Amino acid sequence: MTVEEERQTANEERERQRRRLTGAYHRVFDSADGRAIYEDLINAFGIMHPAFIATNRPGQNIEYNDTYGKIRDGQRSVILHIDARLRAPYEGDANMDAGDVNFSILKE
DSSP states (O other), X not given: OOHHHHHHHHHHHHHHHHHHHHHHHHHHHTSHHHHHHHHHHHHHHOTTSOXXXXXXXXXXXXXXXXXXXXXXXXXXXXXXXXXXXXXXXXXXXXXXXXXXXXXXGGOO
């Protein structure tokens, strides 16, 4: 197999895994329970709140707590990731059972 064929095979496998994972997001969050969880995540960590909140210290001007802002931005990025997966086209034939998806971070 040539390098180009190996690259093409790897690209095709990544695309299959992306479709399977996108399908899994849709199946989970398209249920009533999934929608309730998604709304809870948005309310708890979501994009509806500002990332930076002004703080007042006696005798000082208003300043921003950048640590809190960084935490909020990290929480927000998780919701945005889920939202992006749910906005991606759902291809019903891309079932998680159709092949292995590497969740190596979960394996010990």
